[in-house]
Amino acid sequence: MTFKKRALLLIFTLFSFIINGQTLTGIVTDKNNVPLIGVNVFNDSGKGIITDINGNFTLTLEPVITKINFSYIGFETLSQQYFLEVNELKNVKIILNEVSKKLDVVVISAGKFEQRIEETTVSMEVIKPQMIENKNTTEIQTAMEQIPGVNITDGQANIRGGSGWSYGAGSRVLVMVDDMPLISGDAGQVQWKLIATENINQVEVIKGASSVLYGSSALNGVINIRTAFPSKKDIDKHPSVGYTKINTHYGFIDFPQRSSLIWWNQYKRRVYKGLEFFHAQKLDNISLTIGGNVFKDQGYRKGEVTDRKRFNFSLEKQDEKIKNLIYGIKGNFLFQSTGSALIWDSYENGYIPLDDKITTTSGDVFNVDPYVKYTIGNNRHSLNTRYLHLINDNETKGSETNDDNRSRLFYTDYQWQKRFEKINLLITTGTTNEIVYAQSKIFQGKNSRSNHSLYSQIDKKLGKLNISAGARYEYFSLDSEDGHEINGDTIYHFAEAKPVFRGGLNYQIADGTFIRSSWGQGYRFPSMAELFVTTNVSDIEIFPNPELRSEQGWSSEIGLKQAVQFGRFRSFIDIAAFIMRYDDMMEFTFGQWGEPEFDENGNVSNFFGLGFKSVNVGKTEISGIELSITGEGKINEITKINFIGGYTFMNPVSLELNKSYANDYYGNPITYNNSSSDSTILKYRYRNVAKIDIEVLRDKFSIGSSVRYNDFMSNIDYIFTTDLINNGDPNFGVDALIPGINESRKKFKDGDLVFDIRVGYQLDEISKIGFVVNNLFNREYMSRPANMMPPRTFAFQLNLKI
Numbered sequence: 001m002t003f004k005k006r007a008l009l010l011i012f013t014l015f016s017f018i019i020n021g022q023t024l025t026g027i028v029t030d031k032n033n034v035p036l037i038g039v040n041v042f043n044d045s046g047k048g049i050i051t052d053i054n055g056n057f058t059l060t061l062e063p064v065i066t067k068i069n070f071s072y073i074g075f076e077t078l079s080q081q082y083f084l085e086v087n088e089l090k091n092v093k094i095i096l097n098e099v100s101k102k103l104d105v106v107v108i109s110a111g112k113f114e115q116r117i118e119e120t121t122v123s124m125e126v127i128k129p130q131m132i133e134n135k136n137t138t139e140i141q142t143a144m145e146q147i148p149g150v151n152i153t154d155g156q157a158n159i160r161g162g163s164g165w166s167y168g169a170g171s172r173v174l175v176m177v178d179d180m181p182l183i184s185g186d187a188g189q190v191q192w193k194l195i196a197t198e199n200i201n202q203v204e205v206i207k208g209a210s211s212v213l214y215g216s217s218a219l220n221g222v223i224n225i226r227t228a229f230p231s232k233k234d235i236d237k238h239p240s241v242g243y244t245k246i247n248t249h250y251g252f253i254d255f256p257q258r259s260s261l262i263w264w265n266q267y268k269r270r271v272y273k274g275l276e277f278f279h280a281q282k283l284d285n286i287s288l289t290i291g292g293n294v295f296k297d298q299g300y301r302k303g304e305v306t307d308r309k310r311f312n313f314s315l316e317k318q319d320e321k322i323k324n325l326i327y328g329i330k331g332n333f334l335f336q337s338t339g340s341a342l343i344w345d346s347y348e349n350g351y352i353p354l355d356d357k358i359t360t361t362s363g364d365v366f367n368v369d370p371y372v373k374y375t376i377g378n379n380r381h382s383l384n385t386r387y388l389h390l391i392n393d394n395e396t397k398g399s400e401t402n403d404d405n406r407s408r409l410f411y412t413d414y415q416w417q418k419r420f421e422k423i424n425l426l427i428t429t430g431t432t433n434e435i436v437y438a439q440s441k442i443f444q445g446k447n448s449r450s451n452h453s454l455y456s457q458i459d460k461k462l463g464k465l466n467i468s469a470g471a472r473y474e475y476f477s478l479d480s481e482d483g484h485e486i487n488g489d490t491i492y493h494f495a496e497a498k499p500v501f502r503g504g505l506n507y508q509i510a511d512g513t514f515i516r517s518s519w520g521q522g523y524r525f526p527s528m529a530e531l532f533v534t535t536n537v538s539d540i541e542i543f544p545n546p547e548l549r550s551e552q553g554w555s556s557e558i559g560l561k562q563a564v565q566f567g568r569f570r571s572f573i574d575i576a577a578f579i580m581r582y583d584d585m586m587e588f589t590f591g592q593w594g595e596p597e598f599d600e601n602g603n604v605s606n607f608f609g610l611g612f613k614s615v616n617v618g619k620t621e622i623s624g625i626e627l628s629i630t631g632e633g634k635i636n637e638i639t640k641i642n643f644i645g646g647y648t649f650m651n652p653v654s655l656e657l658n659k660s661y662a663n664d665y666y667g668n669p670i671t672y673n674n675s676s677s678d679s680t681i682l683k684y685r686y687r688n689v690a691k692i693d694i695e696v697l698r699d700k701f702s703i704g705s706s707v708r709y710n711d712f713m714s715n716i717d718y719i720f721t722t723d724l725i726n727n728g729d730p731n732f733g734v735d736a737l738i739p740g741i742n743e744s745r746k747k748f749k750d751g752d753l754v755f756d757i758r759v760g761y762q763l764d765e766i767s768k769i770g771f772v773v774n775n776l777f778n779r780e781y782m783s784r785p786a787n788m789m790p791p792r793t794f795a796f797q798l799n800l801k802i
Helices: 003-020 129-134 140-144 232-236 528-532 741-747
Strands: 022-029 040-043 048-050 056-061 066-071 078-082 089-095 123-127 150-153 156-159 173-177 202-207 221-226 243-253 270-283 286-297 306-318 325-340 359-376 379-396 405-420 425-440 445-462 465-486 489-510 513-524 535-537 540-542 551-566 569-583 586-592 610-616 620-636 639-654 688-698 701-710 752-762 767-774 782-784 793-801
Touching: 048 056, 078 089, 123 569, 123 620, 129 140, 129 639, 129 688, 129 701, 140 150, 140 202, 156 173, 156 221, 445 528, 465 528
Parallel strands: 022 089, 173 221, 540 610
Antiparallel strands: 022 056, 040 048, 040 066, 066 078, 123 202, 150 156, 202 221, 243 270, 243 793, 270 286, 286 306, 306 325, 325 359, 359 379, 379 405, 405 425, 425 445, 445 465, 465 489, 489 513, 513 551, 535 540, 551 569, 569 620, 586 610, 620 639, 639 688, 688 701, 701 752, 752 767, 767 793
């Protein structure tokens, strides 16, 4: 280069610096020093450039303090402040951290230890407390309806079609609070109303047989509600007074579309209202929480009035002398009066009970849970105990039947965990013991039941492979003071024992991609109610079956969970294929189990001996596929979105259609074929279920919507579809026993589609208001035959967090 050219280049360079002023140059890389192409480099006004093919950038700045942002899809945005002197040239190196593609979801229920949900060997879903609160949940079971693959019918949970309809007795899904069952000892009925919705950390749902770790009643899965103290961040805001949350709501029930359904004052809507509170405080090494709920509901069904008061507390202490020793006690107390109806009067009067008879239950239910936890090195010991006391005074209008019942349940679970760090192995071993005492006329005297079990599970991690295997042995016994007649003999003591096994694998085949497979056995012993109950609910007889056998089976699945990221959105997409097999499945079956009785005028006086009874229906199979998606993300700096949804296809069938599994009162054999309205599917189940819940939060506003769809329940007990039930029998002077079942089924043959919507506004740091509409389009739908669900409801919320 000639001297003249060099001089011109120097002059040009100096001139460019004078014109351009302060210059910031540099390179942007990831943590592995790989240059990032196309990174947005800009100031707060949006002015900037992108990095070139080598990750380099050059940016001209003013001689003032300037914030520069470095933004790149899949990486955390980094902001830095720079001040350059006049004509200064500054060179920097920027390292961006990659955003995890995985949602930070940690569960405990799968293996009784903390693990990421994507690493579990079974299908799981998680519900966070924000959705429970924002949907104005007065009973936790209504929030369960939003979980993919889960349905609730008359308080009984059903996962992936594993259960049909069982009114208030027995459950194939074990509902737990803090790893301990919350199911009544006599009837095996879930105590939903006892669960404190104001203090829920998260709800974990295991889909599939879980009897190895959790025992009987976990045949179809587990719903574990985990309570927790508020975070240290919440309490530290005001350490002297702690953390307080108050939620109150006032709602009303809209008029249904058909005027014939309105049995109340047509100018005044039915109302419901409630208040709940929760307070947590830390005093030195003691953590204290107290909470409560008051709820009143005039009800949409005639006579179904609810008056409920609930109180809960927890007290936990870290021992001052013994390191890692924690002990505490929790308690829940429920005082309530509530009405319930089993069957409607007719399709036209769908919100009036049959013969205007309602069963009112009043009484007290409470549980007290002392516990202790101790960790020494890699050994963790825990002892959880529960005392569950139930007093129910049941009165049916127009009936002289005394259905009052009492039960006391004593439960203990001791667990030892040993972690071998060097070989990535965790061993969980424990013993569970449960004793129940029950007394009631409907149980034919005093009865006691006991379960004793030993269980063990190993969880091993080999690089990207997680292995889980376990076994359980459970002993079940039943004792009766008065005895029960079984096959002509009076039996005072009954006992049986069962071993069950499970195994599962989870392998990470790529970044954010996990494949899993599991197989597990399950079983369920009959509840006392299914064996011995003799009662009348809303004029419908419930018959005992002391010959009922325990049911057992297995479930298996293969699934794929993929972590996905689109910009600032992170989600899990999960797809699973599953199959469940049952032997001696128990089903709540409607039939003619009793002798017809006639009054002095020759008219039938006891519903022709018709009623419900639990029977073993033989071998069954449920198979299907399920797709679910859970996610969260940001549209921009002030707009966030949360969503959960899924679709489940189920094919539940009887494997012994023509096998006689029972006889009616006259000795006629009953098979699945001749007792079904559609024997191609198990009774009281759906084939297709889809759900989604989406919530968008922008600055102080939030709006959310839930959608639930299920197809037609094609198979019910055949007798429900007969002329005797729908039209009556003039030969006996009998009108229709339950009018309108066929009419309603014809109307609802396309299934049900229900929308809910909610909006909220954060008034200030401590207060928030909300408005919730359930069944937005006021659609008529049924959860089962002769059970019309509520019309549209409106609720106003005020939430305070102090």
